[in-house]
Amino acid sequence: MKYRLLAFFAMLLPILSFGQEKGLDEKIDEAFQPISDFFSNIIFFNVWHDPDIPFVLLLLVASALFFTIYFGFPNIRFFGTAIKTVRGKFEDIEKHGAKELYGEDGIAQGQDLTNVDMEDHLVSLENDLAIDGDIVDTIRDESSDGEVSHFQALATAVSGTVGNGNIAGVALAIALGGPGATFWMIICGLLGMSTKFVECTLGVQFRDVGKDGTIYGGPMYYLSKGLKQKGFKTFGKICAVIFSIFCIGGSFGGGNAAQSNQATVVLKQLFNLESTAAGFWIGIVLAILVGIIIVGGIKRIAQVTEKVVPFMALMYILACLYIMGANFSLLDDAISLIFTEAFNPKAISVGGVIGVLLVGFRRAAFSNEAGAGSASIAHSAVRTKYSASEGLVALLEPFIDTVLICTMTALVIIIFNFGGFFEYGGDGTGAIFIDGVSYEGSGITSKAFHEYIPYSNIFLTVAVVLFAVSTMISWSYYGLQSWKFLFGRGKAADLTYKFLFLTFVIIGAAASMKSIWDFSDAMIFAMVFPNMIGLFFLFPIVKKQLNRYLDAIKLKKDAIEN
Numbered sequence: 001m002k003y004r005l006l007a008f009f010a011m012l013l014p015i016l017s018f019g020q021e022k023g024l025d026e027k028i029d030e031a032f033q034p035i036s037d038f039f040s041n042i043i044f045f046n047v048w049h050d051p052d053i054p055f056v057l058l059l060l061v062a063s064a065l066f067f068t069i070y071f072g073f074p075n076i077r078f079f080g081t082a083i084k085t086v087r088g089k090f091e092d093i094e095k096h097g098a099k100e101l102y103g104e105d106g107i108a109q110g111q112d113l114t115n116v117d118m119e120d121h122l123v124s125l126e127n128d129l130a131i132d133g134d135i136v137d138t139i140r141d142e143s144s145d146g147e148v149s150h151f152q153a154l155a156t157a158v159s160g161t162v163g164n165g166n167i168a169g170v171a172l173a174i175a176l177g178g179p180g181a182t183f184w185m186i187i188c189g190l191l192g193m194s195t196k197f198v199e200c201t202l203g204v205q206f207r208d209v210g211k212d213g214t215i216y217g218g219p220m221y222y223l224s225k226g227l228k229q230k231g232f233k234t235f236g237k238i239c240a241v242i243f244s245i246f247c248i249g250g251s252f253g254g255g256n257a258a259q260s261n262q263a264t265v266v267l268k269q270l271f272n273l274e275s276t277a278a279g280f281w282i283g284i285v286l287a288i289l290v291g292i293i294i295v296g297g298i299k300r301i302a303q304v305t306e307k308v309v310p311f312m313a314l315m316y317i318l319a320c321l322y323i324m325g326a327n328f329s330l331l332d333d334a335i336s337l338i339f340t341e342a343f344n345p346k347a348i349s350v351g352g353v354i355g356v357l358l359v360g361f362r363r364a365a366f367s368n369e370a371g372a373g374s375a376s377i378a379h380s381a382v383r384t385k386y387s388a389s390e391g392l393v394a395l396l397e398p399f400i401d402t403v404l405i406c407t408m409t410a411l412v413i414i415i416f417n418f419g420g421f422f423e424y425g426g427d428g429t430g431a432i433f434i435d436g437v438s439y440e441g442s443g444i445t446s447k448a449f450h451e452y453i454p455y456s457n458i459f460l461t462v463a464v465v466l467f468a469v470s471t472m473i474s475w476s477y478y479g480l481q482s483w484k485f486l487f488g489r490g491k492a493a494d495l496t497y498k499f500l501f502l503t504f505v506i507i508g509a510a511a512s513m514k515s516i517w518d519f520s521d522a523m524i525f526a527m528v529f530p531n532m533i534g535l536f537f538l539f540p541i542v543k544k545q546l547n548r549y550l551d552a553i554k555l556k557k558d559a560i561e562n
Contacts, residue, residue, distance in 0.1 A: 028280070028510040036519035039249075043522040053354065056525045057361050060371045063532055064191035067198050067539065071546070075193035075395055081553070082392040086150045090553060094384040098552035102559035147215050150393050153382040155310065157200075157375040157474070158397055165254075165367030166401060167464055168262040168441030170409040172517070175432050175444060177359030178424035179334070180341030182410035184360025185367075189402025192370030193395040198535050201391030201542045202226065203376030204384065210489070217380020218478070219373035219527075220244045220485045223534040230537055243373065243530040244482035248497075250374060250527055251482070254366060254520035255475020256501060257508025259468035260286050261516045262442045264509040266461040269443050283509030287502040290469060294476040294498060312466045313405065319459065320408035323452045327415045334414040362521070367406060368398040372524050373531035377478045388549040391542065409445060416448035440513050476501050 044054040068075060084090065092101060173181040199219065206225045207217030220240040227236025264282045267273070275281075324331055345356045369375060375397060382390045417424075422432035432439050439447055442464050449456040476498070483497040508516050 028507060029512045029515055032507060032511045032519070033515045036515040036522070039522040039526070040518040043526045053358065054525075056528055057358060057365070059532060060195075060365055060528055061188070061191065061361060063371060063535065064188075064195045067535075068191055068194040070539070071194060071197070071543070073194075074197050074392075074546075075190055075399075078197075078392050078395070079399075081550075082396050085389050086154055086393045086396065088150065090389065090556065093552050093556055094386055094389055097385055098555045102555045147213065147381045148383065150382055150384070150390065153379050153390065154393050154396065157378040157394065158313075158400055165258075165363070166405045166409055167445045167460075167467065168258075168265075168513075169363045169367050170406050171413060171441055171444035173359050173363035174410055174413050174424065175422070175440075176425065177356040178341050178345050179337040179410070179414050180339075180343070180345050180353075180356040181360035181363070182338045182407060182414075183342035184357045185364040185406055185410070186403055188361045188364035189368055189370075189398045189406070192364070192368050192398040192402065195370040195535070196368070196375060196398055197391045197395040198539055198542050199371075199373050199531065200376045200379040200394035201388050201545055202534065202538055203373075203380040204382060204387035204390045205541060205545060207380040215381040216481060216484065216489075218247075218377035218481055219531045219534055220247070220482060221380075222376075222538060223530060226534060226538045226541070232537075236534075239530040239533050241486065243527060244485045246523060246526040246530070247374060247377075247482040248479045248486075249523035250372070250520075251475045251479025251501065252504040253516070253523035254369075255374070255478065256472050256504045257511070257516050258520040259471045260505045260508035261511065261513055263465045263468040265440070265513065266442050266446055266457075266464045269446060270457055270461045277510075279510040280506060283506035286465075286469070286472075286509060287505040290472050290476070290505060291498070291502050293469075293473045294480075294501070308466055308470050312463055312470075313400070315459070316463050317405065317408060319449065319453060319456065320412050323412050323415065323449070324408070326452055330415050330418055331411070333418070334411050337414060338410070364402050364406065366521055366524055368401040369524060370398050371531065372527040373534075374475070374478050374524075374527065377481050378474060386545070386549040386552060388542065388545040391546070392549075413445060413448045416451055419451075421447075441517075472505065 043056060044052075046052045047055045047058065170182075170185070173185060202222040203217045203219070206222035207215055208221055209215060220243050223240040223243060224236045227233070227239065230236075260283055263286060264279045267282055268278055342356065342360075343353055345353060365371065375394060379390045379394050382393075384390055421434045432444060434447060442460070446457050446460045446464075449460050453459070479501060480494065480497050483493060487493040487496075
């Protein structure tokens with residue numbers, strides 16, 4: 001590991017020396033802007049003008065609505081089951097199989113089981129399975145492939161979505177679209193739960209398991225393997241390659257550069273850094289920090305994210321709850337404003353109700369990534385025999401990310417602006433001016449927090465940086481999996497990708513918010529096109545796997561109750 005880290009930093013030395021030039025941040029931004037504009041214009045082609053309605057947003061919303069109806073509102077019906085699954089209530093059947101434990105070859109119906117009885121039964125089962133010289137531990141490992149637990153997989157995936165999309169993205173949505181954008185973000189989040197369920201079930205169903213037990217999963221695998229089963233081998237392979245290319249771009253953009261960009265914004269604001277190369281040097285520090293973590297692979301990433309993400313999310317939620325509680329008399333006004341301006345927006349420069357809806361959907365889709373397929377890469381690494389179990393766990397992700405955390409952020413900003421600090425819509429760029437000072441993205445949220453909590457600018461800076469780092473390390477895994485799909489699973493390929501990834505940490509920190517977020521949006525939404533092809537070809541398989549898992553749960557329940 002030490003040698004690989006030294007190699008990373010040795011390759012960064014030429015960039016370090018270049019970073020001493022005056023006005024470096026501006027030069028990087030000028031070089032990156034045309035790239036950002038090019039991809040943004042291609043991906044967000046419009047099917048309607050005045051207001052502009054991109055086809056990709058219609059595809060996302062229509063697909064999410066279809067899956068919600070087809071699966072009978074899984075975002076509501078199976079919410080409780082998802083909670084039980086992530087808590088490990090069904091870990092025994094996911095490890096050994098329900099029929100083996102509770103069917104005719106397992107525990108007899110009506111047998112009363114204590115925890116000790118269950119442990120003895122599992123040991124007995126493993127001993128019975130130890131045939132042809134296989135040892136018990138080997139049988140245990142083979143019984144259910146995977147590298148991480150449900151909670152670790154969820155934490156890793158959530159860390160890829162709960163980031164600066166929740167802090168900076170929400171602020172951008174409200175600055176552009178007003179309070180009404182929050183309503184459409186919530187709707188998009190609720191619908192996205194169904195899409196997330198479908199893609200993450202498929203991610204586990206079609207994953208590859210290496211000889212060393214390493215898991216390789218995600219849309220590139222269910223596109224290539226799933227469409228091959230349907231008789232579209234070549235088409236599936238092409239779609240998988242296209243997705244992998246876009247996912248790598250997404251890992252450089254939304255999962256990386258956008259995160260380091262917002263971390264830099266709050267750090268420069270906190271320390272009042274005005275150097276023309278401040279962003280560059282912050283990027284160097286972030287690249288070193290991220291590089292130390294990502295060399296450890298999914299297990300190291302999961303170990304970090306399962307600790308950092310829940311802690312920071314809890315602290316962030318508590319801070320939001322405190323602000324809302326301290327302004328409780330304004331809370332109903334804020335909620336009312338969200339609903340009324342969702343359908344009757346005022347002083348908005350984005351094009352009436354449809355414009356506000358599009359702002360909300362775009363920011364929500366960027367935040368929770370439902371439909372992009374990225375999270376299925378992390379969820380694929382879970383230990384389970386039932387692919388739908390992780391699909392159910394995954395539907396919690398948009399709820400946590402968008403319905404819960406994004407809404408809280410929005411309420412804080414709306415309550416803050418009851419003081420008349422800025423005009424919704426503004427000049428249409430997302431930047432606002434308070435007392436002659438320009439704020440954008442996470443800077444707006446930081447200003448709102450600081451109004452009610454002393455020194456909260458320090459807390460929010462820490463939160464933004466940690467959310468950024470956790471998002472970057474999760475997305476490094478997504479991008480690396482796609483890179484391996486294209487270029488093989490050798491060490492040289494790994495090293496090349498990680499070097500490029502760390503380079504984009506620096507680019508994101510130095511470039512402007514607009515160019516970075518335009519590029520990030522384009523890369524994230526580009527993944528939707530090939531991913532949706534897979535979902536629409538393969539969703540009947542998800543139905544079968546869901547019924548299989550629900551039957552397994554019922555078998556266990558009936559055996560214990562009887």
